[in-house]
Every structure is written in C-alpha cells, then in structure tokens.
Amino acid sequence: MSALWEPSPRERERRQVRARLTRRRVAQGSIATLVVVGGIAAAVLLSPGWPRVRATFFDSFHARESLPAIVDGFWINVKMFLIAEPIILVLGLAIAVARSSRSPLLVPLRGLAIVYTDVVRGIPTLLLVFLFAFGMPELGLAGLPDGAFFWATVALVVSYSAYVAEVFRSGIESVHPSQWLSAEALALSRGQALRHVVVPQAVRRVVPPLLNDFVSLQKDTALVASVSIFDALFTARDYANYNFNYTPYVVVACFFVAMTVPLARLCDALAARIARRERAGAR
Amino acid sequence: MSAVPVIEVRGLRKTYGERVVLDDVSLTVGVGDVVCLIGSSGSGKSTLLRCLDLLEQIDDGVIELDGREISDPLVDPREVRRSIGMVFQAYNLFPHLSVLDNCTLAPRKVHGRSRSEAEATARDLLVRFGLGEHVDQHPDRLSGGQQQRAALVRALCTSPRLLLLDEITAALDPELVGEVLDIVRELAYGGTTMVLATHEMAFAREVATRVCFLDGGRIVESGPPDQVLFDPEHQRTREFLRRVLPQ
Known part of the structure; x- marks a missing residue:
C-alpha cells in the first residue's frame, strides 16, 4: 500500500x-x-601589541627549531598517560566498589578507601608529584625503580584514581534501587549484582565525566616538568630560556590539544552509540 | 455545538523509516466531544495523539486546530501546545518537583500567571481530585493512581482547549484504575473536549461520544460507542472485540 x-x-x-x-x-x-x-x-x-606578541609567541622559525625536541619530550607525556590511564581506571573502579561493599570482612578496606579519596583529593597534584618523585626514591625500597619518571607516574596514578573512584561511585549510586532489587531477586550475590548489573550501567553513565578526568590527566602529565623530567613542557621551557622566545609553549599547547580533541570526539561517539542502542524509541 | 471543530484531521500519514504507522487517518473532534481510540498495541493510537500535539513531524495530511492548520511548518508548536493538555501512560511527572510545583510550572513559566494565582488554581484542582494532603509531596511518594491524578491536574491547570489522554490507566493496578477514570468521567460530563487512547472498553462505552477502532495505522471503523462496540460492521473490529471483551 x-x-x-x-x-x-x-x-x-x-x-x-x-x-x-x-x-x-x-x-x-x-x-x-x-x-x-x-x-x-x-x-x-x-590590538596595538599584536606585532610584539606575534614575534614572541607565534614565530615560525622558533616553532620549527624547537619542534624535534618537543616531539621527543611529548612522547614522554604520551607514554606516561598511556601507562597511568588503565591503572587509574582499574584502581578507581576498585576503590569505588570497595566503598560500596557491604561485606563485614571488607569494612577495613571500605574505611581505607574513604580515607584515601578524602586525603588524596585534598592534596594538590603538583605536591604529590614532588612528594613521590623526591621522597620515594629516598626510602630505598628494594625491587622498585627509583627513577623520577616512575615515581611521577605513580603520583599521577594516586591523585587521579581518587577522583576517578568518586566518579565511578556516583555512577554506581545513580543506578536505580530497583536494579539491585531485581538482581537480588534472581539470587545474585552482591558482588555478582555489582559485576553484571550495576557496574555496567554505572560505567555507561559516567563516560562523560570520566573523559573530563582523562583530558585533565593528559594535561597534568606536564606537571612532571617541575621535577626535571624532559617532557614537552620542560623541553619548551628549556628552549624558551635559551632563546628568549615563547613560541615553543604554543607548540606544546597545540600538541596537547591535538591529543585531547580526538579523545573527546571518540567518547561522544561511544556515548551516542550506547544511547541509540539502549534508548531506542523511548520518549 | 459550534460549526468549527476543535480538531480536524485529514489524510494524516506518519512513517518511521519504512514502517507506515498512520495511513490516511481522518478524524473530526467537535467541542465537547469525547473520542475514544481503541485498537491493539501498535495500531497507531499513541502516535496519533502525539501527532495532534505536534510531538511528531507528520509525513502527509493536514491537522487543524479551531480551523487553523497547525501542521504548517511555520506554526510555532509551543503556541499550539499551550492550548492542549496531554497525559501519558507512565505519568511523566517531574520527580525533582513537588506535586504542586509540577502543576504550577507551565502556568507560571508559559502562561505568565503569578505564583500565588497558579498555586491557588492548582490547589483547588488537587483538592477537588482528592490530592489535598499530597500537595507538597514529591511524586515518587505517591501511589500510581495518585500520580496519574496529579498528572491529570498538571494538564488541566492551564485550562486546555483539548485534552489528550494516552492510555492513562494502562500502567495502573486494577483497583487504582477507578479513581483515575472517575476524574476523566467527571471531566467528560463537564464538557471537556477529549481524545483518549484506551483499553477500558466499558469506560469507552460509558463516556465516549464516538469510538474509533484503529488497525494497522488506519481508522477501520468509527461511530457511536454502542454501534462500534456491540454491532461492529467490520470483521477486524469484531475479532479485536472478541479478544478484549470478556464474554
């Protein structure tokens, strides 16, 4: 018809x-x-100052000159991010799950998780980087590397896992109680309910705020410049101090933007796909 | 009855991709009419109601409200919806607002009433429909029947010219259906113009001025309730009624 x-x-x-x-x-x-x-x-x-600003911040000669060293330095930022991020996700989720556990045996763990998130989130990330990169090697812990790169990465993991844990926890708590109820009605244990019912829904919901933390972490890898690691920012500062030209800073900024924007688009696309699949026709 | 109908639909067509949901639907609703849409799930009842409220873009045909074509893309849908009230199957109350605030949101923000004026109207209606003690509670504290009554009051607070009810008792326990239908009955006898999709055949027979049977996106049969429900002309209507009417 x-x-x-x-x-x-x-x-x-x-x-x-x-x-x-x-x-x-x-x-x-x-x-x-x-x-x-x-x-x-x-x-x-x-603006009246534009010619001077252009000469100090947007000079193509200095951009080209500093580029190779910045690329090398930026690779350190990327490496640090790629290593830290998966660990943060796992650790953050583990802390969040520990906080929402009800098992009496896990009470000390729950207390620890609460103290951890409260304390760590209260300390500026830069301070954590200092404490770990300068303090930890002094402990002379056997079997652990004492390089600044290692301990700076640990500092970022510690700091961000506390934030990410809170994001996960808010996601877990936003899942409607009826979901817990129906999982319990199927005789699932609390752990199973978390694993198969609650956490999958929570994770979908917290993708946007998690992305926020990802982007923030990508940028905060630049904090390690302050403990003399030759990352992109340190390299740029090095060059700027020698040549009295700030163009390398702009180059580094472009690198960070180039790294964060595709990630943002990817996460948007993922969220849109989940929404299409799970909320089809809901009005 | 006035000469110009409240709603006049001619040749309405609505598709979702390849699927034709409404096919050449025509319907006239006069002032004070209570039109009941019946038919199985997926027959297009809800879609028709949503099209009337301009919540869906139609693919062909004409919809007129008080003689003016509202299916024209140049018509501001919000202006049309100001004079139409709609109640949904799942209540759709705003959970972060109290019952009273649910009812005063549109009168204050859309119709420009003062808070005191909007609250007075809402309170009167809530008390009249037995929700006087729940005015300041949040919707989740209420039973399904109470929530649906609150949703009805929310739709009535703007004194709409036309009320669209989309299977408003379908999500309710049987013993709660009555309290909601009592209100609808009162409104129907009070002369409110309504189009309602419903599965309550006995209720349709009682209050409807006209019953339309939809099947596969078409109005197969339409007429006074006693004729459509007890002496249907079409085979499809008879089959449907045999399934839903306990006999």
Whole structure:
C-alpha cells in the first residue's frame, strides 16, 4: 500500500517550506559564527601589541627549531598517560566498589578507601608529584625503580584514581534501587549484582565525566616538568630560556590539544552509540 | 455545538523509516466531544495523539486546530501546545518537583500567571481530585493512581482547549484504575473536549461520544460507542472485540 503513496500537493509545499526553514537556520548559524570568530580575530589582530606578541609567541622559525625536541619530550607525556590511564581506571573502579561493599570482612578496606579519596583529593597534584618523585626514591625500597619518571607516574596514578573512584561511585549510586532489587531477586550475590548489573550501567553513565578526568590527566602529565623530567613542557621551557622566545609553549599547547580533541570526539561517539542502542524509541 | 471543530484531521500519514504507522487517518473532534481510540498495541493510537500535539513531524495530511492548520511548518508548536493538555501512560511527572510545583510550572513559566494565582488554581484542582494532603509531596511518594491524578491536574491547570489522554490507566493496578477514570468521567460530563487512547472498553462505552477502532495505522471503523462496540460492521473490529471483551 505504501508503494502507491504519493505526497499530496500540500505535503510537497510543506517540504519546500521546511527546506527553506532549514536553509535559513544554516545561514543564520553561519553568519553568527562568522561574526563571532571574525570579531575575536579582529580584536586580537588589530590590538596595538599584536606585532610584539606575534614575534614572541607565534614565530615560525622558533616553532620549527624547537619542534624535534618537543616531539621527543611529548612522547614522554604520551607514554606516561598511556601507562597511568588503565591503572587509574582499574584502581578507581576498585576503590569505588570497595566503598560500596557491604561485606563485614571488607569494612577495613571500605574505611581505607574513604580515607584515601578524602586525603588524596585534598592534596594538590603538583605536591604529590614532588612528594613521590623526591621522597620515594629516598626510602630505598628494594625491587622498585627509583627513577623520577616512575615515581611521577605513580603520583599521577594516586591523585587521579581518587577522583576517578568518586566518579565511578556516583555512577554506581545513580543506578536505580530497583536494579539491585531485581538482581537480588534472581539470587545474585552482591558482588555478582555489582559485576553484571550495576557496574555496567554505572560505567555507561559516567563516560562523560570520566573523559573530563582523562583530558585533565593528559594535561597534568606536564606537571612532571617541575621535577626535571624532559617532557614537552620542560623541553619548551628549556628552549624558551635559551632563546628568549615563547613560541615553543604554543607548540606544546597545540600538541596537547591535538591529543585531547580526538579523545573527546571518540567518547561522544561511544556515548551516542550506547544511547541509540539502549534508548531506542523511548520518549 | 459550534460549526468549527476543535480538531480536524485529514489524510494524516506518519512513517518511521519504512514502517507506515498512520495511513490516511481522518478524524473530526467537535467541542465537547469525547473520542475514544481503541485498537491493539501498535495500531497507531499513541502516535496519533502525539501527532495532534505536534510531538511528531507528520509525513502527509493536514491537522487543524479551531480551523487553523497547525501542521504548517511555520506554526510555532509551543503556541499550539499551550492550548492542549496531554497525559501519558507512565505519568511523566517531574520527580525533582513537588506535586504542586509540577502543576504550577507551565502556568507560571508559559502562561505568565503569578505564583500565588497558579498555586491557588492548582490547589483547588488537587483538592477537588482528592490530592489535598499530597500537595507538597514529591511524586515518587505517591501511589500510581495518585500520580496519574496529579498528572491529570498538571494538564488541566492551564485550562486546555483539548485534552489528550494516552492510555492513562494502562500502567495502573486494577483497583487504582477507578479513581483515575472517575476524574476523566467527571471531566467528560463537564464538557471537556477529549481524545483518549484506551483499553477500558466499558469506560469507552460509558463516556465516549464516538469510538474509533484503529488497525494497522488506519481508522477501520468509527461511530457511536454502542454501534462500534456491540454491532461492529467490520470483521477486524469484531475479532479485536472478541479478544478484549470478556464474554
């Protein structure tokens, strides 16, 4: 029957109107964007100090000169992030689960988890980096490396796992009690309910705030510059101090942006896919 | 009855991708009419109601409200919805607001009433429908029947020209259905214009001025309740009624 259907003249007319409205919205959006972006660009480029700023921050010669060293340094940031992130996710989730456990045997663990998140989140990350990178090697712990890179990474893991744990916990607590109830009704243990019912739903919900912490961690790998690790920022500072030109800082900023933006888009795409699959037709 | 119907639908078509959900549906609802849409799940009852409230973009046909075409893309849907009240199967109350605040949100923010004026109206209606002691509670504290009554009051607080009820008793326990239907009955006898999708055949027979049987996205049969429910002309209608009516 639907094969025989032809849009009525009124419907055709309506489609034209809708197309016109869409075109108008696109035009409005484009003009608004042009005005805003153009306005900002004009304000910067026409400012009296712009030539001097351009020479000190946007010099193509210095950008090219500092690039190879910055690439090498940035690799350290990437490595640190890639090592720290999975550990943070696992540790954060473990702390969150420990905090929501009800088993009497796990009471000390729960207390520890609470103290850990409270204390660690209270200490500035930079301070943790100092404490770990300078303090821990002094302990002379057998079997552990005493390099600054290792201990700086540990500091980031410690700091961020506390934040990530709280994100996971809020996700776990946002799962409706009826989900716990129906898991219990199926005779699942609390651990099984967490593992198969609650945590999977919680994780889906906390993807956006987790991304926030990811991006933040990527940037905070630059904190290790303060303990003399030759990361991208340290390299840039080194170059800037020798050549009295700040262009390398801008180059480093571009590197960090280039790393965080694709991650943000990826997470958006993941969240959209989950939403499509699980909330199909819900209105 | 006034000459211009409240709602006039002609040749309405709605598809989701390849699936045709409403096919050449025509319907006229006059002032004070109570039109009951019956039919099995997926027959298009809810979609038709949502189309009337402009919650769905239609694929063909014309919808007129008080003689004015509202399916025109140039019509502001919010302006149309100001004069239409809608109640959903799952109540859809806002859980973060008290019952009273649920009921005064639209009157204050959309219709520009003062807080005291909106609250007075809402309180009157809530008391009238037996929710006087739950005014300041949050919806989750209430029973299903109470929540649905609160949702009805929320829709009524803006004095809508037309009330759309989408299977509002389908999620309720049998003993709670009555308290909700009592309100609808009162509204129907009070002259409120309504279109309701329902599975309550006895209720439809009692209050409807007209019953429409939908099947596969088409209105197969339409007429006075006694004719459609007890002397249907179409085979499909008879089959449907045989399944739902206890006999």
